């Protein structure tokens with residue numbers, strides 16, 4: 001009986017919309033735009049998060065990352081602007097730092113990294129890529145796999161052999177087939193390297209376009225300052241992270257001032273970046289909410305007009321036995337349905353946009369966004385519909401029935 | 405069935421009190437057939453709304469089957485209107501965006517108890533009985549006044565009420581159609597035993613009823629002048 005009654009209300013409201021298509025559509029437009037923008041913004045926020053996570057997950061787990069400058073400290077006024085090697089000034093790490101850090105017994109891997117963007121030449125092609133000087137453990141912590149050939153070893157490092165491993169994209173650009181690269185010679189600046197391997201593509205721009213060489217080989221020529229921008233400390237045991245961070249700081253403080261370098265772990269960077277994006281997201285959602293609010297007021301406005309238009313109908317219904325609550329439900333059903341209709345339309349359009357944008361950027365919709373869209377639009381329907389519906393319910397039956 | 409004891413109803417226009425009806429004492433019995441006669445503005449409609457529980461008195465009591473209705477909630481009053489009262493108005497008061505059938509069915513949508521009949525079947529029976537079954541899917545503005553008033557009577561009857569209250573039911577009809585409507589209402593009283601109250605300012609119509617009440621300036625008087 002109850003359900004039947006509810007269904008009757010929905011059906012009556014829908015028939016009403018059918019007779020007033022244009023007005024119903026225009027009324028729900030505000031909610032549609034509001035939900036559309038809120039859902040898109042959530043999708044964009046999630047997309048950015050996904051993108052960043054992908055970037056970080058291309059590094060192996062349990063990494064301590066050391067770089068010059070300071071991202072986390074407010075006391076130094078550093079902030080995100082100083083993020084990343086080379087921006088901050090601060091310490092220039094050298095081989096001595098690297099070697100001292102290798103004495104941390106809890107760290108299974110210690111990997112120094114020098115990197116600069118350069119033009120890379122084969123016999124026939126010139127491509128833009130990233131020249132990197134590092135050690136043989138880099139392949140481990142970067143999770144690289146060979147597509148062809150092999151990676152360089154510790155003895156290549158000590159012997160300063162002029163060998164290089166190419167990222168798959170770069171190899172593709174320089175040679176007809178990335179597999180042809182092995183055995184060929186490439187040139188970076190004045191320096192020649194023999195290609196001994198190609199690393200499988202990972203989706204990381206820098207690594208996929210990288211020329212990875214033993215760092216000692218690059219000293220004096222491509223890395224004339226003999227410095228590193230980043231030093232990675234890796235462990236297989238998550239529990240050692242804190243110890244490694246503490247000991248790395250102790251070691252570096254012997255040579256550098258506090259604030260000249262940052263010792264952090266990848267999850268910390270991730271959470272800093274996430275924090276910044278949640279603030280940006282909150283602002284965007286607040287903007288979207290304003291259009292929801294405006295949409296809600298639009299619905300309220302139309303519902304007041306509808307109540308006035310149907311004053312006589314209210315009187316008739318009251319005469320044949322409708323209670324105040326029945327009348328309230330009738331008008332509330334209309335405003336909620338209008339609102340949900342607008343919300344669903346917004347959701348559908350947002351989903352289509354997400355499907356299209358997805359080809360270029362990892363935006364995503366989740367159940368939360370869908371839930372929010374529906375909950376918010378029905379909430380708005382109820383909130384803004386309740387005032388006009390109350391007016392209808394409180395109409396004195398006689399005055400309503402005499403209304404012309 | 406319904407008793408009015410010293411009932412007054414006033415409307416207030418700002419500070420000014422308009423006494424629409426006052427000192428009404430009246431008893432309506434089962435199967436009554438009453439004509440309420442009076443000039444325009446004498447308070448007939450107000451009296452009818454009081455009897456039909458659409459309006460609460462300013463003073464005095466309306467007693468329905470021994471119970472003072474002033475103590476009832478809006479929900480209770482609505483339920484009683486739904487179950488026991490059927491209204492018929494001068495302007496028909498059908499909902500124009502609903503079809504004839506939907507209008508007739510309207511009271512059944514507000515029945516909280518289970519109906520002891522199939523609403524559509526009963527609506528069709530009533531429409532057939534009143535000769536307008538072929539108009540059941542028409543909108544009210546597409547049928548004649550006489551037909552609209554029959555639809556209104558069908559709507560008033562669908563819940564099997566005890567009393568039909570008709571407020572100048574022929575006021576918007578030509579005399580021939582008006583006579584047919586009055587005949588129809590009379591037959592409801594005779595054949596179905598429904599209490600029928602017809603409000604009118606025409607003596608000729610009031611003559612058809614079993615009992616007449618004359619009203620002047622909001623008061624019941626002995627004789628219609």
Ligand SMILES: Nc1ncnc2c1ncn2[C@@H]1O[C@H](COP(=O)(O)OP(=O)(O)O)[C@@H](O)[C@H]1O
Pocket residue numbers: 399415416417422423424425442443444445446447448449450451
């Ligand atoms: N809502 C109202 N506000 C003020 N005065 C009203 C209202 N309704 C009716 N009246 C007044 O009450 C008196 C009786 O009205 P009514 O019952 O409609 O008379 P009738 O139906 O006999 O023509 C009239 O003088 C009318 O002007």
Ligand SMILES: [Mg+2]
Pocket residue numbers: 448449450571
């Ligand atoms: Mg009247």
